[in-house]
Amino acid sequence: MNHLRRESPRVDVETLCWEVVNGQVGQGSGLAVDLSSMGLRIERPYVGGPTRREVQLEIEVPGMDEIMWAKGDVCSDVLVPNRTSAGGPMGFVRRTGYRLITAATRDLRMLKEYVFETDRIRRREAIQMMNASCYFRV
Numbered sequence: 449m450n451h452l453r454r455e456s457p458r459v460d461v462e463t464l465c466w467e468v469v470n471g472q473v474g475q476g477s478g479l480a481v482d483l484s485s486m487g488l489r490i491e492r493p494y495v496g497g498p499t500r501r502e503v504q505l506e507i508e509v510p511g512m513d514e515i516m517w518a519k520g521d522v523c524s525d526v527l528v529p530n531r532t533s534a535g536g537p538m539g540f541v542r543r544t545g546y547r548l549i550t551a552a553t554r555d556l557r558m559l560k561e562y563v564f565e566t567d568r569i570r571r572r573e574a575i576q577m578m579n580a581s582c583y584f585r586v
Contacts, residue, residue, distance in 0.1 A: 478490035516558070528543060
């Protein structure tokens with residue numbers, strides 16, 4: 449029996465996200481680079497410190513003038529070597545995946561609509577590009 453693990457599409461984004469620890473917004477912001485209606489992946493320079501299991505998140509919803517508050521549960525945490533300025537003082541980027549476990553119903557609905565609509569538009573554009581590419585073939 450084959451069960452699809454993913455219940456929501458993922459969309460590539462570049463939007464700001466802040467982790468709130470002990471009631472204080474973290475030292476710097478991260479960049480949410482992967483978004484679904486049930487979670488997100490954040491990238492930021494690695495500056496050391498432990499991985500917290502649950503974190504309060506402030507997420508800037510792409511394309512809207514909205515900040516969403518949610519509680520996230522860590523699913524993955526990986527360090528990736530990066531010698532550019534994005535790697536921070538230690539030369540690593542920290543990629544952390546969060547599953548959203550608590551948020552306002554309005555915010556979750558807004559996020560779900562954004563993800564599904566963005567995925568639908570991008571798929572339609574990809575199909576149009578594939579169909580249009582047949583005109584460029586010799």
